[in-house]
Structure formats: C-alpha cells, structure tokens
Amino acid sequence: xxxxxxxxxxxxxxxxxxxxxxxxxxxxxxxxxxxxxxxxxxxxxxxxxxxxxxxxxxxxxxxxxxxxxxxxxxxxxxxxxxxxxxxxxxxxxxxxxxxxxxxxxxxxxxxxxxxxxxxxxxxxxxxxxxxxxxxxxxxxxxxxxx
Ligand SMILES: [Zn+2]
Ligand SMILES: [Zn+2]
Numbered sequence: 217x218x219x220x221x222x223x224x225x226x227x228x229x230x231x232x233x234x235x236x237x238x239x240x241x242x243x244x245x246x247x248x249x250x251x252x253x254x255x256x257x258x259x260x261x262x263x264x265x266x267x268x269x270x271x272x273x274x275x276x277x278x279x280x281x282x283x284x285x286x287x288x289x290x291x292x293x294x295x296x297x298x299x300x301x302x303x304x305x306x307x308x309x310x311x312x313x314x315x316x317x318x319x320x321x322x323x324x325x326x327x328x329x330x331x332x333x334x335x336x337x338x339x340x341x342x343x344x345x346x347x348x349x350x351x352x353x354x355x356x357x358x359x360x361x362x
Contacts, residue, residue: 218242219295223281233272236261238295247285247292247303247312287312287339302338308347315340 220238223230230238240256241248248256254269273293276282285294287305296314304313321336343351 219281226281228279228281231272232261233264233268234276236264237269237272237276241282241293241295244296245311245313246296247287247294249290249292253293285312285337302336302340304340304342306344306347307341308343308351311344 217225218238219242220230220235223234223238228234236257237253239260240253250266250269250273253273254264254266257264257269273282277284277293280297281295283294283297284291285303286292287303288310292312294314299316301314301316304315305311317338317340321338323333323336
C-alpha cells in the first residue's frame with residue numbers, strides 16, 4: 217500500500233503538502249534527506265519551502281507514518297514503518313536498501329547500562345553492484361577522491 221493510501225485509510229488529514237510529500241516518499245527502499253524531498257516535491261509543488269518540508273515530515277514522524285533513520289551521518293526519512301528492518305548502505309553512492317537479517321540481534325543485560333531499550337538500527341556497509349563494477353573497471357564513484 218502506498219504511503220498516501222495508508223494515510224487515507226487511517227483517516228489522517230491529507231493536506232496538499234502531505235499529499236505531495238507522501239507521493240515523494242512512496243516506494244521501496246526509499247530513504248531521502250530533507251533536501252532530496254524538497255527537490256522532488258518542487259517538481260509537483262514549485263512553491264514548497266524547506267521549512268514546509270520539515271514541518272510536514274515531522275508531523276508524519278509524530279503520527280508514526282514515517283521514521284527518521286541516521287545512515288551515513290545524515291538523517292533520512294523512511295516510509296517503511298510496518299516491518300522492523302535494518303539498512304544496507306553503499307559507501308560510494310549512498311544508496312540505502314532495507315534489509316531483514318536472519319536471527320535476532322540482542323544486547324546482553326550487562327551491556328545495557330540500565331537503559332530501557334526501544335529499538336535498534338544496524339547499518340551494513342558495502343558497495344552496490346553498480347559502484348563495485350565501476351571500481352573494478354577503474355572508474356571511481358563520484359565520492360571517491362584520489
Ligand atoms: Zn553505489
Ligand atoms: Zn528503511
């Protein structure tokens with residue numbers, strides 16, 4: 217189900233801004249920064265501002281419809297809130313995939329320091345097939361500096 221259908225199905229208020237941002241955040245393996253959301257949202261709503269993007273995304277986060285994830289030092293917004301998952305990031309192009317590792321990762325009591333645990337987000341790192349192929353052919357990806 218798309219994020220927009222989910223919002224409508226749950227009786228959430230769908231403003232024009234929410235509709236545009238829900239459309240931008242639709243699909244699988246979607247993890248966009250606020251700037252990326254702004255760029256894509258402007259194709260549909262040229263007057264939308266970064267402040268509106270933040271306000272709208274934060275409202276969707278507060279409703280539990282989108283979750284912020286910190287991957288590679290940047291906050292990205294993830295519409296996949298239905299299934300607990302972790303992330304696999306390409307160190308060259310920054311593409312992020314949702315992954316579902318086998319087995320459960322647990323933190324022994326002695327390691328918790330008295331914290332009440334509420335979640336976990338493991339980031340697996342590597343090179344996506346496209347970037348790994350470019351490296352093998354001697355063409356560095358755009359973030360690589362000799
Ligand atoms: Zn890549
Ligand atoms: Zn995700």
